[in-house]
Amino acid sequence: MIEVKGLTKHFGATRAVEDLTFTVPPGRVTGFLGPNGAGKSTTMRMILGLDRPTAGTALIQGQHYHELSHPLRTVGALLDAKWVHPNRSARAHLHWMAASNGIPKSRVDAVLHLVGLTEVAGKNAGGFSLGMSQRLGLAAALLGDPPVLLFDEPVNGLDPEGILWIRRFMQRLAGEGRTVLVSSHLLSEMSQTGDHLVVIGRGRLIADTSVRDFIARASETAVRVRSPQLAEFGNILTAKGLQLREDNSVPDAPAALVTGASTDDIGTLAASHGITLYELAPQHGSLEEAFMKLTGDTVQYHGEGVEQVMGGALR
Numbered sequence: 001m002i003e004v005k006g007l008t009k010h011f012g013a014t015r016a017v018e019d020l021t022f023t024v025p026p027g028r029v030t031g032f033l034g035p036n037g038a039g040k041s042t043t044m045r046m047i048l049g050l051d052r053p054t055a056g057t058a059l060i061q062g063q064h065y066h067e068l069s070h071p072l073r074t075v076g077a078l079l080d081a082k083w084v085h086p087n088r089s090a091r092a093h094l095h096w097m098a099a100s101n102g103i104p105k106s107r108v109d110a111v112l113h114l115v116g117l118t119e120v121a122g123k124n125a126g127g128f129s130l131g132m133s134q135r136l137g138l139a140a141a142l143l144g145d146p147p148v149l150l151f152d153e154p155v156n157g158l159d160p161e162g163i164l165w166i167r168r169f170m171q172r173l174a175g176e177g178r179t180v181l182v183s184s185h186l187l188s189e190m191s192q193t194g195d196h197l198v199v200i201g202r203g204r205l206i207a208d209t210s211v212r213d214f215i216a217r218a219s220e221t222a223v224r225v226r227s228p229q230l231a232e233f234g235n236i237l238t239a240k241g242l243q244l245r246e247d248n249s250v251p252d253a254p255a256a257l258v259t260g261a262s263t264d265d266i267g268t269l270a271a272s273h274g275i276t277l278y279e280l281a282p283q284h285g286s287l288e289e290a291f292m293k294l295t296g297d298t299v300q301y302h303g304e305g306v307e308q309v310m311g312g313a314l315r
């Protein structure tokens with residue numbers, strides 16, 4: 001388990017993390033999200049004892065990182081995939097790490113096989129692609145078979161097959177009862193990987209909730225209705241106090257999006273008025289929409305819209 005209580009980090013006048021409190025329990029993948037500059041990496045560094053907090057505490061299995069006698073056996077982390085001596089082979093790098101924490105050499109070949117690097121284990125890490133470096137970083141994190149794991153952007157540089165592999169890999173680790181905290185900017189991927197979300201903005205907690213509840217909290221849930229009697233049914237719906245708007249997202253199939261009622265309610269209402277329905281489908285928001293809505297005010301850097309930039313260029 002990871003416990004963060006009142007964690008604060010100031011760099012001079014800059015408040016990178018401010019009074020942050022959350023818990024990451026075992027047995028599930030917890031996504032750690034926030035805009036660039038939100039304080040995610042700084043928080044992870046404080047959990048791992050790489051940065052000293054200005055205030056507050058970060059505990060791993062009830063202890064500060066520096067209190068762990070063999071830290072790699074308690075917590076594994078992937079923060080920077082390129083943090084490897086370029087002239088050291090993947091196997092030699094892991095042997096060095098294993099020796100520092102009293103981990104048997106046999107574990108090195110086991111984790112290399114686990115992440116698919118056995119065939120390149122003797123090659124210098126400096127020649128690895130970013131995707132291969134990510135896999136080596138994962139091997140290093142798993143070297144001590146730790147119950148707690150932290151991953152910072154673990155899918156960087158991976159192809160679609162690699163992304164699917166690591167998604168299932170993290171879910172399997174959580175299924176084994178481990179604590180898994182992972183930050184990612186790929187929100188669609190996190191919506192398929194994570195069970196729970198911790199979302200921060202400008203160093204402060206925005207949400208600590210399940211993926212489903214986070215999306216429901218921040219996005220509109222509507223029902224898509226398609227009918228040959230759409231105009232007539234629209235009058236019936238508005239008379240009941242429901243809101244609807246035109247939906248032309250599917251060509252040649254005009255429909256309406258209705259809010260304020262469930263599919264069951266709308267279907268029952270249509271049946272009672274003899275309205276024929278071709279489609280009655282719930283429409284749910286995405287993690288991206290919910291994330292933008294809840295973190296929009298905390299984004300540190302904003303770019304101009306494409307239309308604004310291109311319009312200026314063409315005028």
